[in-house]
Amino acid sequence: MSSDTLKLKSHIKKRALSVIVLIMAAVLMLSGCGVSSGGAASPDKAPGTVISETENELTIIDQAGREVTVNRDPQSIALCYRVVVRFLLNLGVGDRISGMGKTEPFLEDVQPSLKETVDVGKGVADIEALASLKPDLFIHKASDTETLDAVQNIGIPSVGIDVESPEEMLTALDILGKVCGAEERALELSEYYETSVEMTLELAGTVSDNKKKTAIVMGSSIGKVADGSMLQGKMLESAGAVNCAADLKSAELWPTAGTEQIFSWDPDYIFITGSGASYTADDIYSDPAWSEMKAVKGKHVFMIPSAYDSWEFPGIVSSLGIEFMMSTMYPELLSDEQLEHDVTDFYMMAYGMELSREKLGY
């Protein structure tokens, strides 16, 4: 092979390498553009901070830390994160929901127009359906920034919210109030929730540490529990109980503590999640292995009410879950009559409905 041929080959190789590097750089730049054309990240500013507002538009930091500009008073709202629906119904803008994923009888009873909404995906957003619907606003979970950015990139303002803790839930309420043009109602709901939780905390404060009941909330399978970082775990503490699983350190929701660990804790009370539990309190009572547990002996195993509306859903309804737990563990502090009164008051305030004990299943 001549030296010229070798030089030519080496030249071609270098050119080919340059082209590959250029293509890769272009791809990286384009993908970078894709992200920045969505909600721009603003990690320094607190979620809910209003950056700017005009007569028609509002720029706000969502709970994904993105700076999002939305139209004021959106008339068409889409979502595939079911938790959001209750927030919007409470805010009085349920009739503006035009696209959503899964619905449920309670939600449809409150807002019959939900039956007519377009399916925009259950949990995972259907971008094509959203593009056809073209809502004024898309609301989704803050952790799924890929979907939020993808929807933003097709020209639909998308807001990320997070509701796993009471603090995040109140921030979500604040953001949704602002972007939906229902700020005053959001404030009213926040105050209602905070007053209710403060009341239970005050009552719980009257119980001395050595008289506090120990308790756990079990998840979809026996052995799964709510740790201290989960809403259900915090609800237990607000209700004056010591959450045995508070210190379980796990990245997963509903970590598996295991039956043996639960036996070792031997809690005074066991609450079972109402959302998708594959067992009932009767299953626990009838299992001979559990017969010597304090909670079983004292008939203190309860399912959190969820027959019609779940009281442990992230949202202001969780205040009812806290009251239910407190009234169950400390009836001398929060009577059954008081619980019934507060439940009636809540549904009237939040949905304008009067619901019976039988219907709610508590």
Place this chain on the structure above:
Amino acid sequence: MGREKTLNSINRRGGLINAALFLVLLFLILICLCVGKYSISAGDCLKILVGQIFHLEQNWNGMDENMLLGVRFPRTMASVMVGASLALSGAVYQGIFKNPLVSPDFLGVSSGACVGAAIAILMSLPSGLVQVSAFLGGLAAVFLTVAIPGLMRSDSNIMLVLSGIIVGGAMSSILGFIKYIADPETQLAAITYWQLGSFAYVNNAAVLSVLPLSIIATLVLLAMSWWINVLSLGEQEAKSLGADVRKLRGICIICSTILTAGAVCISGTIGWVGLVVPHFGRMTAGSDNRILLPACCCMGGIFMLLVDTVTRIIGPAEMPVSILTGLIGAPFFAWLLYRQRRNVR
């Protein structure tokens, strides 16, 4: 005369290995029953166990008894049973298909069982029926795998392996679709559980519902160990020795499928055990299936028991068993390959 002596010595050695492994397994069962997050002294454990056998008067804590007999005992039995079942079916498949890379779920049984369980979860059936559905799903997947070569009028092992890949792939897609339409807040976690594997939710009823069939399948396979030796020589040689290859292979597949589907019913999918343990068995007990198969049962039981006990006692929250079997199995398999690199070439 000399050959007979050698055979006797092999049998004696095999018997000794299996007896030793069985004793180790029994010893470990006793040890594992005594350890856990709930504190029971070894003395109380023994008292409760002996008391149950000899119907002694109860002078121990009722809660301790419930923990030991109602929680730890079924879990220990389940882990031994699942480990033994997976290792035995892995060894049988590796023998009859002359393929060291074959694992018990290569005919699609695990993915079929997951699909069966997922359909039952989607229909909100009670947990007992989820188990039944998982078992039937596993059997249906293997039936499909075996039927495809039949439809193509082929009797070769390669066709069966390829058919297993087809059915396994189809089942994975169906499972993906079920997960897509499942309720992300309630059903998805339950479906994922079947894929990750755990003994956290095992109870006596679950173990007893699968135990009789698993024992029968194990006994049949152990009784067939000589014929499995013949099948492992290859189709032509086996036929020349008078073996009805089709029938024998069919029985082996049915029994191994029952064992694997039963294991998945109890614990969900657990990887690596059925692939790695038979190799370790061959290193320890040799490749004579009459010795290897019982050895694999004991070794699989020991391995699974130890892994489950570790997941049970370390950390505040339990991790899925498959994570640990993968962490141990993958490097161990790499080490095996390194040792046998000359044979692999």
